[in-house]
Amino acid sequence: MNSISQIISDQHTFFQSQKTKNVSFRLEKLKALKTEIVLKEQAIYDALKSDFNKSEFESFLSEFGIVISELNLAIKNLKRWAKPQRVQSSILTFPSRDYIYAEPYGSVLIISPWNYPFLLSLEPLIMAIAAGNTVVLKPSELTPNTSKLITEIIQTVFKQNHATSIEGDVETSTKLLEKRWDYIFFTGSVNVGKIIAKAAAKHLIPVTLELGGKSPCIIDDTVNLNLVAKRLIWGKLLNAGQTCISPDYLIVKSTVKDALIKVLKSQIESYYSSTPKNSVDFPRIINLKNTERLAQYLKDVNIVFGGEVDLDKNYIAPTLIDNPSLDSAIMQDEIFGPILPILTYNTEKDIENLVWHFEKPLAFYVFSNNAKFYDQLIKKYSFGGGVINDVLIHFGNHRLPFGGVGHSGLGAYHGKLGFDTFSHKKSIIKRGNWIDPPVRYAPYKSKLSILKTMFKWFA
Numbered sequence: 001m002n003s004i005s006q007i008i009s010d011q012h013t014f015f016q017s018q019k020t021k022n023v024s025f026r027l028e029k030l031k032a033l034k035t036e037i038v039l040k041e042q043a044i045y046d047a048l049k050s051d052f053n054k055s056e057f058e059s060f061l062s063e064f065g066i067v068i069s070e071l072n073l074a075i076k077n078l079k080r081w082a083k084p085q086r087v088q089s090s091i092l093t094f095p096s097r098d099y100i101y102a103e104p105y106g107s108v109l110i111i112s113p114w115n116y117p118f119l120l121s122l123e124p125l126i127m128a129i130a131a132g133n134t135v136v137l138k139p140s141e142l143t144p145n146t147s148k149l150i151t152e153i154i155q156t157v158f159k160q161n162h163a164t165s166i167e168g169d170v171e172t173s174t175k176l177l178e179k180r181w182d183y184i185f186f187t188g189s190v191n192v193g194k195i196i197a198k199a200a201a202k203h204l205i206p207v208t209l210e211l212g213g214k215s216p217c218i219i220d221d222t223v224n225l226n227l228v229a230k231r232l233i234w235g236k237l238l239n240a241g242q243t244c245i246s247p248d249y250l251i252v253k254s255t256v257k258d259a260l261i262k263v264l265k266s267q268i269e270s271y272y273s274s275t276p277k278n279s280v281d282f283p284r285i286i287n288l289k290n291t292e293r294l295a296q297y298l299k300d301v302n303i304v305f306g307g308e309v310d311l312d313k314n315y316i317a318p319t320l321i322d323n324p325s326l327d328s329a330i331m332q333d334e335i336f337g338p339i340l341p342i343l344t345y346n347t348e349k350d351i352e353n354l355v356w357h358f359e360k361p362l363a364f365y366v367f368s369n370n371a372k373f374y375d376q377l378i379k380k381y382s383f384g385g386g387v388i389n390d391v392l393i394h395f396g397n398h399r400l401p402f403g404g405v406g407h408s409g410l411g412a413y414h415g416k417l418g419f420d421t422f423s424h425k426k427s428i429i430k431r432g433n434w435i436d437p438p439v440r441y442a443p444y445k446s447k448l449s450i451l452k453t454m455f456k457w458f459a
Contacts, residue, residue, distance in 0.1 A: 104422065306338075
């Protein structure tokens with residue numbers, strides 16, 4: 001592996017060769033990447049099992065399947081996406097033909113997280129390559145098996161001057177951030193996101209920051225609680241709660257709280273048995289440090305279900321907590337684990353006091369059959385994206401932008417929007433020469449009224 005400076009220099013030279021702007025070349029690499037990933041399917045499952053104890057079903061649903069879908073989408077649509085888009089001309093530029101060109105930024109740095117290490121490394125890489133960029137990917141050091149496999153896949157498909165994976169710890173990330181890039185894409189925590197933004201600001205580097213926050217889930221008294229429990233527990237415990245758009249806490253109508261807790265308990269046992277620790281479908285916490293962090297949240301709170309901790313096995317049981325104080329440790333930060341606090345409300349003012357107590361969340365969920373109620377909520381509060389009567393599933397539609405707002409993130413991607421994220425939109429006017437309207441040229445005497453009319457009616 002060459003030095004970071006040499007890699008960046010080589011990629012800069014390769015980008016200037018204009019080869020990555022060739023759509024056929026991009027397609028060739030995307031197809032080769034798909035072939036290699038398909039060949040490595042079982043190895044990917046094995047790596048995720050080693051890092052997380054993820055089942056193959058969950059690994060396909062939340063990582064492998066989405067990556068292949070994104071590749072298929074890009075391969076099918078890239079020629080159309082990359083084609084200059086003609087837009088309507090203005091009378092002020094008459095005669096002309098006006099276009100938007102999608103131009104690659106150049107050298108892109110992607111720093112990916114540990115919670116969905118395959119998906120959140122490969123999906124942005126796919127769209128950065130599709131857009132014509134060169135890429136340096138920094139996978140997470142907390143998932144060594146998956147990161148090593150990602151590096152092997154990239155080395156097989158790409159030359160280092162086009163795309164490469166650099167493994168390492170925080171020191172490696174720091175060194176990468178000291179360099180000048182044309183674009184930085186980061187997925188991770190809010191605190192690290194601030195560090196990324198600060199580093200990027202030194203060189204005025206555009207960034208996408210996919211962060212997180214405390215995403216609320218509001219449940220009123222008009223719903224089928226059994227259906228709510230099925231969908232809610234699935235989403236909350238996917239990847240053992242280590243999901244940036246996981247419901248972080250519930251805000252439940254007080255009159256149905258006890259009944260909801262009862263069905264939540266039943267649903268957990270239905271999915272993972274009365275001993276989730278022995279279930280082959282329940283993942284583990286990523287490492288001891290995070291297991292200890294989650295264990296601290298369970299002190300001095302009212303645990304109504306679960307609460308078991310096994311530090312040696314990085315295990316935290318699915319846990320329900322009743323009415324924790326907003327000053328408690330568990331309500332200070334994003335939980336990122338299989339622990340679900342349950343708060344209550346009686347009035348919409350109660351909801352307001354809770355939601356606005358925190359920064360703008362990445363996700364927002366409402367379970368209700370009252371359209372007026374949920375319409376009012378989704379219009380009132382600012383958040384990245386949301387779902388009515390389910391959780392997480394907005395991530396699965398490539399036509400929807402995925403990203404945060406405020407502390408939960410900056411920018412969005414997925415599908416065509418991912419291609420757009422890694423593309424600078426360049427405006428081009430092709431001016432006709434067959435006529436040259438004289439109104440813009442001096443002397444301006446008697447022309448102001450004509451100009452005002454043009455702006456009023458034709459601009």
